[in-house]
Amino acid sequence: MSQLAIPEEAAALPEILPPPARHGRLVDFVLLHPGIAIGGGLIGVMTVLAVAAPWLGTVDPQSLDPANMLISPSAGHWFGTDMLGRDIYSRVIYGTRVSLVVGFVVALLASVSGMAIGLVSGFFRALDPVLMRIMDGILAIPAILLAIALMALTQGSVGNVIIAITISQVPQVARLVRGMVLGLREQPFVEAAIAAGTRTPRLIWRHIVPNTLAPLIVQATYICAVAMIIEAILDFIGAGVPPIVPSWGNIMAEGRALWQVKPFIVFFPAFFLSLTVLAVNLLGDGLRDMLDPRLGSGK
Amino acid sequence: MLSYIVRRLLATIPVMAIVALFVFSLLYLAPGDPAAIIAGDQATVEQIAKIRASLGLNQPFVVRFGHWLWQVVQGNLGTSVFTGQPVSAMIAQRIEPTLSLMILTMLIALTLAIPLGVIAAWKHGTWIDRAIMIFAVLGFSVPVFVIAYLLAYVFGLSFRILPVQGFTPLAKGFWPFLRTLILPSLALGAIYVALLARITRAAMLDVLAQDYVRTARAKGVGQSGVLFVHALKNAANPVVTVAGLGVALLIGGTVVTETVFAIPGLGTLTVNAILERDYPVIQGVVLLFSFMYVLVNLIVDLLYSVFDPRIRL
Numbered sequence: 001m002s003q004l005a006i007p008e009e010a011a012a013l014p015e016i017l018p019p020p021a022r023h024g025r026l027v028d029f030v031l032l033h034p035g036i037a038i039g040g041g042l043i044g045v046m047t048v049l050a051v052a053a054p055w056l057g058t059v060d061p062q063s064l065d066p067a068n069m070l071i072s073p074s075a076g077h078w079f080g081t082d083m084l085g086r087d088i089y090s091r092v093i094y095g096t097r098v099s100l101v102v103g104f105v106v107a108l109l110a111s112v113s114g115m116a117i118g119l120v121s122g123f124f125r126a127l128d129p130v131l132m133r134i135m136d137g138i139l140a141i142p143a144i145l146l147a148i149a150l151m152a153l154t155q156g157s158v159g160n161v162i163i164a165i166t167i168s169q170v171p172q173v174a175r176l177v178r179g180m181v182l183g184l185r186e187q188p189f190v191e192a193a194i195a196a197g198t199r200t201p202r203l204i205w206r207h208i209v210p211n212t213l214a215p216l217i218v219q220a221t222y223i224c225a226v227a228m229i230i231e232a233i234l235d236f237i238g239a240g241v242p243p244i245v246p247s248w249g250n251i252m253a254e255g256r257a258l259w260q261v262k263p264f265i266v267f268f269p270a271f272f273l274s275l276t277v278l279a280v281n282l283l284g285d286g287l288r289d290m291l292d293p294r295l296g297s298g299k
Numbered sequence: 300m301l302s303y304i305v306r307r308l309l310a311t312i313p314v315m316a317i318v319a320l321f322v323f324s325l326l327y328l329a330p331g332d333p334a335a336i337i338a339g340d341q342a343t344v345e346q347i348a349k350i351r352a353s354l355g356l357n358q359p360f361v362v363r364f365g366h367w368l369w370q371v372v373q374g375n376l377g378t379s380v381f382t383g384q385p386v387s388a389m390i391a392q393r394i395e396p397t398l399s400l401m402i403l404t405m406l407i408a409l410t411l412a413i414p415l416g417v418i419a420a421w422k423h424g425t426w427i428d429r430a431i432m433i434f435a436v437l438g439f440s441v442p443v444f445v446i447a448y449l450l451a452y453v454f455g456l457s458f459r460i461l462p463v464q465g466f467t468p469l470a471k472g473f474w475p476f477l478r479t480l481i482l483p484s485l486a487l488g489a490i491y492v493a494l495l496a497r498i499t500r501a502a503m504l505d506v507l508a509q510d511y512v513r514t515a516r517a518k519g520v521g522q523s524g525v526l527f528v529h530a531l532k533n534a535a536n537p538v539v540t541v542a543g544l545g546v547a548l549l550i551g552g553t554v555v556t557e558t559v560f561a562i563p564g565l566g567t568l569t570v571n572a573i574l575e576r577d578y579p580v581i582q583g584v585v586l587l588f589s590f591m592y593v594l595v596n597l598i599v600d601l602l603y604s605v606f607d608p609r610i611r612l
């Protein structure tokens with residue numbers, strides 16, 4: 001960005017500060033937070049793949065071609081074809097859309113609803129025991145099992161998968177936010193705001209919410225990673241989006257029966273899924289180190 | 300001490316009640332009318348109504364929930380829609396592979412993860428620490444079925460050392476039993492090892508910064524004495540807590556691992572029940588797994604007082 005400004009600023013600083021960086025700001029940031037750079041970069045690439053899927057040399061990911069089934073990776077079909085002759089490269093690239101949408105939307109929905117429940121629990125103490133017992137009850141059902149059970153009730157669709165996974169992730173956020181609210185309420189600046197006559201809605205919005213955001217963003221990235229894995233697992237066992245939808249879990253499910261002879265069907269979606277989840281986790285770890293230095297490299 | 304145990308036991312009651320309510324609602328909300336299914340295609344509306352009344356299906360939600368809960372407490376989980384067998388019998392038939400898999404996974408994971416975490420904390424900031432932490436991030440990120448296929452491909456298909464499918468009961472000998480479980484346990488355990496190594500390292504780093512560790516060093520306690528006697532015991536509580544919470548990952552992972560390795564356990568039972576929309580079976584499995592999970596975490600809470608005598612006060 002404004003690289004010219006750096007020497008001037010540095011000249012004005014006292015000598016005890018470290019010498020000004022020799023690199024540009026971007027390079028400095030990357031060196032200081034490699035996780036955010038690598039993770040964020042990979043997520044950026046995946047987003048481009050998802051958005052630009054139709055223009056990346058793909059064919060219709062649902063088109064069947066019985067004459068060309070189970071072709072090994074080759075020039076014509078980079079990742080080979082599946083049992084129904086569908087091009088796996090196209091299905092994997094389009095599959096990026098499902099994983100990213102599920103990951104991002106679940107992270108957003110779980111954060112917003114968990115935040116709401118946590119704030120209510122932290123401020124309206126009469127409701128707290130009831131809400132937290134319900135959260136504990138949901139937490140007592142392992143997330144994948146809860147999502148499976150909920151999917152058993154409805155039709156397989158991306159929307160329903162998102163709702164099922166969100167429900168399993170909300171309690172974590174609600175507990176996190178509630179804990180932070182209870183801690184913040186004891187802080188002098190909050191007491192001062194109350195003493196100055198700040199009304200509760202304004203107090204929550206101006207003083208509480210901004211102070212919960214940093215840990216919440218970190219938690220949201222982890223939820224995004226977990227949501228992508230659960231979505232793939234649901235598809236893999238046949239409880240997720242309909243099999244015709246190109247998603248990484250579905251491609252792996254199709255390759256399941258043939259993995260000993262045609263391992264490439266499972267390999268490509270597995271690789272993309274692992275890489276994307278890794279990117280999100282690296283971003284989460286990097287954000288945690290950056291936003292909360294106290295946790296630092298400790299955990 | 301006794302009041303602590305009683306308090307913890309009482310605290311699990313509302314949690315299990317919420318779980319039971321959720322699981323019951325699952326059957327209550329499930330599409331399809333059980334009375335119509337039992338009556339068959341030829342039944343008249345009156346016949347269906349009669350069956351519905353005899354099953355108690357026309358009673359209010361609360362009454363049905365109470366009745367169902369009373370049956371569950373007595374061990375009656377209902378009947379499978381698909382096979383007609385009692386759900387509790389189906390679970391009993393399939394519990395051995397699942398429990399064996401989970402216990403072996405926990406054993407392997409604990410013996411791997413705790414030394415890894417201790418070493419990472421001891422060599423804090425070195426390349427050894429970094430290598431262990433990179434492994435931990437990978438363990439979190441590579442989903443269980445990917446690790447499962449990778450292990451099966453390398454050790455099962457390429458080297459042909461271990462079987463990649465099926466399960467041999469313990470009754471047919473310990474070695475054949477163990478052989479079928481090694482690859483599934485390693486696959487299932489990866490995320491658990493990652494989780495535990497990370498928390499062990501963090502807890503050890505906290506403890507190693509304490510004054511009493513410095514005192515121990517000052518009076519000449521050796522490195523291993525400091526690490527394993529003074530530090531690890533005091534770092535035990537967070538590790539045990541996370542080990543308990545991580546059981547949720549194992550339970551979820553079991554469903555997938557059993558599918559990949561074709562192990563006839565509760566995981567494959569769940570998957571089949573999903574595909575057949577066999578709600579009583581889904582209900583039974585969810586209830587059982589959640590109960591196991593709550594029980595494990597209750598035991599974890601009771602273990603605190605073993606590692607930290609202050610809690611007994």
